[in-house]
Amino acid sequence: MATIYINKENLFYNLNKISSINPNIIAVIKDNAYGHGIITISKLLKEFGIKKVAVRNNAEADIVKGFFEEVLVFNPLTNRNAFNISYAINSLNQLKKNRHPYIHLKINTGMNRNGIEIDEIDKAFEIILKKEFELKGVFSHFCCSEEEGTDRFIQYEKFKEVKEKVIKFCKEHSIKKPYFHIANSTALSFLPDTFDYVRPGIAIYGGIEGYKPVMSLVAKALHTRVIKNDGVGYNKKFFSKEEIKITTVDVGYADGIPYFKNGCILKNTKAVGKISMDYMAVLGEFKEVVVFDDIKEFVKNFDTITYDILVKMSPRIKRVIK
Numbered sequence: 001m002a003t004i005y006i007n008k009e010n011l012f013y014n015l016n017k018i019s020s021i022n023p024n025i026i027a028v029i030k031d032n033a034y035g036h037g038i039i040t041i042s043k044l045l046k047e048f049g050i051k052k053v054a055v056r057n058n059a060e061a062d063i064v065k066g067f068f069e070e071v072l073v074f075n076p077l078t079n080r081n082a083f084n085i086s087y088a089i090n091s092l093n094q095l096k097k098n099r100h101p102y103i104h105l106k107i108n109t110g111m112n113r114n115g116i117e118i119d120e121i122d123k124a125f126e127i128i129l130k131k132e133f134e135l136k137g138v139f140s141h142f143c144c145s146e147e148e149g150t151d152r153f154i155q156y157e158k159f160k161e162v163k164e165k166v167i168k169f170c171k172e173h174s175i176k177k178p179y180f181h182i183a184n185s186t187a188l189s190f191l192p193d194t195f196d197y198v199r200p201g202i203a204i205y206g207g208i209e210g211y212k213p214v215m216s217l218v219a220k221a222l223h224t225r226v227i228k229n230d231g232v233g234y235n236k237k238f239f240s241k242e243e244i245k246i247t248t249v250d251v252g253y254a255d256g257i258p259y260f261k262n263g264c265i266l267k268n269t270k271a272v273g274k275i276s277m278d279y280m281a282v283l284g285e286f287k288e289v290v291v292f293d294d295i296k297e298f299v300k301n302f303d304t305i306t307y308d309i310l311v312k313m314s315p316r317i318k319r320v321i322k
C-alpha cells in the first residue's frame with residue numbers, strides 16, 4: 001500500500017512563519033487534520049509548542065484532548081464534556097440547549113453560515129450570565145479573506161465593534177475578558193490586527209502559496225509491462241502505438257485521489273488513462289512513484305481546491321513522519 005509522508009521540517013517552517021505574525025495559534029486540525037492524520041499531526045504540534053487546537057466534533061476532541069491545553073469544538077453536541085474542551089456556540093438556540101460550561105461565542109459578521117447575529121449578542125449575554133457559562137472566546141470567520149476588494153474589511157471592522165461591545169459587557173459584570181479570534185490562513189497576511197489568537201488551517205499544511213507542503217503521497221509499484229499498439233485500463237482510454245513501458249501502482253480513487261478519465265500529471269511521470277479504484281497506470285518503469293509532494297502542483301490536474309484533495313486522503317494509508 002501507498003504511504004503518506006509528513007514533512008516535519010516543512011510543518012515547523014509553516015508554524016514558525018505563522019508565529020512570526022502572531023504566536024498565539026489555535027491550530028485547526030478538524031477532519032483528521034485536513035487528511036494528514038489527527039494523531040500524527042497532534043504529536044508534532046505539541047512538540048512545536050502549540051497549546052490550542054480546533055476540531056470538528058466531539059469525537060475528534062476526545063482523540064486529541066490529552067495533547068493540548070484547550071480543544072475548541074466547532075460543531076459540538078450539547079452534552080457536558082472534559083474541562084479542557086470548549087464548545088463553539090453557533091446559534092442562540094444552541095446556546096439555550098447547551099450544558100457545557102466552557103464556550104466560544106461565534107458571531108456572524110458576514111459569512112452567513114453560522115454564528116449569532118450582532119444584534120443577538122445582548123440576548124446571548126443574558127443566557128451566559130444566567131447559566132454561568134465561562135465565556136472563553138469570541139470569534140468570527142471570513143467569507144472572502146483571500147480576495148481583494150471584497151467584504152473582508154467590512155467583516156474586520158464589524159468584529160472590532162463586537163470586541164468593544166463584549167469588553168464593555170465583561171467590565172460591567174466583572175467577568176473575565178474572553179480572547180478574540182478571526183484570522184484563518186489567508187487573513188494572516190492582510191489583517192492590520194490579528195486579534196488575540198489566529199486560527200489557521202491550510203497554511204499549517206502548506207496548501208496555499210507562501211507555505212511549504214507537508215503531505216506527500218508515495219505509491220508502490222506492483223509491476224511493469226511493455227505494451228505496443230494497445231490500450232491501458234478501463235475502456236482502454238489510453239492507447240499507445242509505440243512500444244512503451246507501463247507501471248501499475250497501488251493507489252486509486254478509493255484512497256482519495258480525485259477521479260480522472262484521461263491521465264494526470266504526477267511529480268516525475270504521468271498517470272495514463274482512467275484511474276481505477278485501487279490502482280493506476282503510470283508511464284515508465286519504477287519501484288515507487290511520488291504521486292504528489294506538493295499539493296499546490298497536484299491540484300492543477302483537477303477542478304478543485306487543495307483542501308478538498310488533502311482532506312479526503314484515506315485514513316487507511318499509513319502516515320510516516322520524515
Ligand SMILES: *Cc1c(COP(=O)(O)O)cnc(C)c1O
Binds near residue numbers: 141186202
Ligand atoms: C476550517 C476553519 C478555519 C481554518 O481555515 P483555513 O482556510 O484552512 O485557514 C478557521 N476557522 C473556522 C471556523 C473554520 O471552519
